[in-house]
Amino acid sequence: MYISRRAKILLATLTFGTLSFIYLPLVVVALNSFNPSRTFSWPPSSLSTVWWGRLTESNGVLPAIGTSIKVGLGATAIALVLGTCIAFAVSRYSFYGKSTLSLLVIFPIALPGIITGIALNTTFHTFLDPLNKQLALWTVVVGHATFCIVVVYNNVLARLRRLGQSLEEASQDLGANIFQTFRYITFPLVRSALVAGGLLAFALSFDEIVVTTFTAGPGTETLPQWIFNNLFRPNQAPIVNVVATMLIVLFIFPVWLSQRMSQDGSAGGRL
Amino acid sequence: MHKNRVNTWLYRHKGARAGLLLALPVLWLAIAYLGSLAVMLVSSLWSVDSFTGNTVHSLSFTNFHTLITQRVYSTIAIRSIGVAVAVTLIDGLLAIPIALFIAKVLKPRFRSVVIALVLVPLWASYLVKTYAWRSMFADGGVISWVLKPFGINGPGFGLAATTITLAYLWLPYMILPIYAGMDRLPNSLLEASSDLGASATKTFTSIILPIIYPAIIAGSIFTFSLSLGDYIVVKIVGGTTQLVANVIADNVGTAGNLPFAAAMALLPIGTILGYLFVVRRSGALENF
Numbered sequence: 270m271y272i273s274r275r276a277k278i279l280l281a282t283l284t285f286g287t288l289s290f291i292y293l294p295l296v297v298v299a300l301n302s303f304n305p306s307r308t309f310s311w312p313p314s315s316l317s318t319v320w321w322g323r324l325t326e327s328n329g330v331l332p333a334i335g336t337s338i339k340v341g342l343g344a345t346a347i348a349l350v351l352g353t354c355i356a357f358a359v360s361r362y363s364f365y366g367k368s369t370l371s372l373l374v375i376f377p378i379a380l381p382g383i384i385t386g387i388a389l390n391t392t393f394h395t396f397l398d399p400l401n402k403q404l405a406l407w408t409v410v411v412g413h414a415t416f417c418i419v420v421v422y423n424n425v426l427a428r429l430r431r432l433g434q435s436l437e438e439a440s441q442d443l444g445a446n447i448f449q450t451f452r453y454i455t456f457p458l459v460r461s462a463l464v465a466g467g468l469l470a471f472a473l474s475f476d477e478i479v480v481t482t483f484t485a486g487p488g489t490e491t492l493p494q495w496i497f498n499n500l501f502r503p504n505q506a507p508i509v510n511v512v513a514t515m516l517i518v519l520f521i522f523p524v525w526l527s528q529r530m531s532q533d534g535s536a537g538g539r540l
Numbered sequence: 541m542h543k544n545r546v547n548t549w550l551y552r553h554k555g556a557r558a559g560l561l562l563a564l565p566v567l568w569l570a571i572a573y574l575g576s577l578a579v580m581l582v583s584s585l586w587s588v589d590s591f592t593g594n595t596v597h598s599l600s601f602t603n604f605h606t607l608i609t610q611r612v613y614s615t616i617a618i619r620s621i622g623v624a625v626a627v628t629l630i631d632g633l634l635a636i637p638i639a640l641f642i643a644k645v646l647k648p649r650f651r652s653v654v655i656a657l658v659l660v661p662l663w664a665s666y667l668v669k670t671y672a673w674r675s676m677f678a679d680g681g682v683i684s685w686v687l688k689p690f691g692i693n694g695p696g697f698g699l700a701a702t703t704i705t706l707a708y709l710w711l712p713y714m715i716l717p718i719y720a721g722m723d724r725l726p727n728s729l730l731e732a733s734s735d736l737g738a739s740a741t742k743t744f745t746s747i748i749l750p751i752i753y754p755a756i757i758a759g760s761i762f763t764f765s766l767s768l769g770d771y772i773v774v775k776i777v778g779g780t781t782q783l784v785a786n787v788i789a790d791n792v793g794t795a796g797n798l799p800f801a802a803a804m805a806l807l808p809i810g811t812i813l814g815y816l817f818v819v820r821r822s823g824a825l826e827n828f
Contacts (some may be wrong), residue, residue: 272645272740280641284654287634291661291711294672297682301675311675311685351565358565362558370562373569381769381808383785384577387792387801391583392576394595394798415573418565446547447557476665478772483792493667500671500776510675513668520664 295517302510320507330512333495339406340481340491341474344413348470349463351414352421360429377416382479385416390483404486412484413477417470424466428459472520492516584803588796595799603803613787617807620784623703624767628714630707631763632756635714640748643722644730655719662712670776673705677777697779705777706767713766714759721755722748757822765812784808 272280297311302320304313325331352374358364359371377385389412393404436458440450478493485494496512499505550557585599607613642654661669676682677697684694695701725748733743771785778786784807791801 276740277641277645280637280645283634284638284641287638287711288654288657291658291708293682294669294676294708295661295664297675298668298672311680311682351568354561355565358558358561362554362561364558364562370566370569373574376569377573379765380812381765381785383769383771383788384580384805384809385573387788387798387805388573388576388580390792391798391802392572392579395579395583411572415568418569446544447550448547472663476667478667482789493665496667496671497772497776500674509671513665513671516665516668521660 298510299514299517302507302514304507304510307504307507320511324508324511324515329490329495329499330492330508333490333492336406336490337475337492340409340413341471343407343410344417344474345467345470347410347414348417348421349467352418352466352470353425353459353463355418356422356425356429360426361434374419374422378419382416382477383483385412386480386483389415389480393484404484404489406486406489408484408486409481409489409491412480413474416477416480417473420469420473421463421466424462424469425459428462432458468526476516476520580802580805583799584806586799586802588799603800606800607803607807613804616782616784616787619699619782620768620808621811623699623706623783624764626703627706627710627767628760628763630703631711631714632760634707634711635718635759636752636756638715639718639722639752640744642719643725644727655716658712658715658719666709667772669709670705670773673701673708673777677701697777699778699781701777701779702774702781702783705773706770707763709773710763710766713762717755717758717762718752721752725751754822757819761816761819764815765808768808768811 300313300316301311303316303318305315305317305319306313355370355374359367389408390404393408397403436454437450440454441447445453476493478491478497481491481494485491490498492512496509500509582599583595584603585601587596587598587600587602588594589596638658642651646654674681674697677694678684679694679696681694684696687694729747729751730743733747734740738746769785771783771789774781774783774786775789784804788801788804791797791804
């Protein structure tokens with residue numbers, strides 16, 4: 270198709286204009302974290318690292334990071350086991366309800382977080398209230414694991430489909446049993462897909478706030494919850510900017526890493 | 541010896557291997573997760589005793605009666621669907637030219653770089669991106685600072701800020717499927733069209749648009765349902781704006797009326813399922 274020079278320039282301007290519009294707010298937050306003023310003022314009158322130095326003084330940030338890491342590790346561990354199991358079952362066996370199952374895996378991430386959140390909240394209350402038990406950390410882990418399964422599943426399934434079964438068959442022909450084949454052949458081949466899926470699951474869990482809000486017990490506060498609870502407090506604005514900037518940097522790196530490692534052409538679990 | 545027997549048995553029983561692999565995931569997803577959704581559906585028929593605050597587990601249509609008869613809820617519902625439609629239109633109008641540029645104008649070696657530029661912010665924290673727009677829209681924030689010399693006031697927090705922030709958050713979800721659709725579109729078709737005398741505009745409306753239509757619908761499923769289910773954005777930049785999702789959230793939190801929240805949650809679920817039902821013939825769902 271012949272696209273005129275003017276149309277090309279117009280398209281290029283629109284594309285790069287929109288891309289800068291995508292990055293602009295992130296740059297504003299990063300710049301604001303070096304804004305020495307306590308109250309919000311734009312543009313910053315000068316730049317300083319004073320609030321970065323006070324990060325650890327502020328109460329609540331470090332425990333919240335700790336909680337987020339615990340939840341992330343727990344949810345990732347469960348998601349790795351369940352997601353891998355489904356990926357193996359779907360790629361290697363045929364069974365009744367296979368297409369339903371592959372749809373069901375996507376459900377928790379396709380439905381709005383608030384739906385998953387209140388569904389789990391209602392169920393937890395229905396079963397825990399009679400036992401006089403409350404929501405706690407483990408309920409958040411259960412909620413997160415539910416929507417993290419899909420990212421592990423996608424990564425492992427893509428890998429298994431690419432690998433085929435000939436290597437495993439060769440291993441069994443040479444006399445290895447099922448466990449040996451898994452340990453020496455299959456596992457090393459899917460390991461990097463597991464790492465990639467695990468990293469994405471952890472990132473997804475670390476960022477999540479909606480399901481968290483509805484499944485967290487009193488006293489459980491993850492980092493996104495800490496940000497949400499503090500961003501309306503004018504006093505805390507500088508520290509929130511610092512935490513937000515830290516998250517922008519911390520997030521982009523592992524995701525970039527996992528994309529490079531998986532190399533299966535998937536856009537990660539978010540699509 | 542014992543281990544060998546397990547091995548042989550597993551080797552011979554394919555069904556058992558599949559069963560072992562599926563037992564835990566099915567227990568988790570089909571029973572715990574789907575079960576929870578079912579409990580939520582049933583709980584929309586429960587009510588809360590206004591005196592004791594306890595949940596009354598008897599079935600009635602009180603919640604739905606309130607939702608239908610009180611005008612405020614239909615206003616909120618229409619407003620929420622309006623926001624979701626507006627976000628979808630904005631994202632569609634921005635994403636189509638961008639995808640066209642990346643897939644058909646840009647040289648192949650730059651393509652992956654620009655796609656990476658679109659993808660990376662998708663993984664920056666959702667909450668941080670929303671918070672970033674708070675600094676943009678705030679009183680004395682970036683937008684009012686830019687507009688001030690022109691004597692215009694920024695929109696501040698409200699419905700406009702909510703719509704813009706949502707459109708910002710979900711834009712990559714619209715660009716990626718449309719780009720994938722454009723990328724699959726053979727150049728020979730476009731060349732044939734111009735060889736036969738069609739202008740660029742005619743080629744776009746008669747060739748490109750009908751072919752990428754399923755991809756646009758696929759993107760719109762994301763932007764529409766993500767917007768309809770979001771309550772964090774409206775809390776952060778929406779000021780006093782009420783949308784379905786934050787009414788649901790408030791009924792779980794402060795008001796403590798879970799059954800009413802569950803009844804209200806049927807609106808986004810129903811709208812999203814209805815939308816999927818309407819678009820299922822377009823072939824968009826095969827894109828996933």
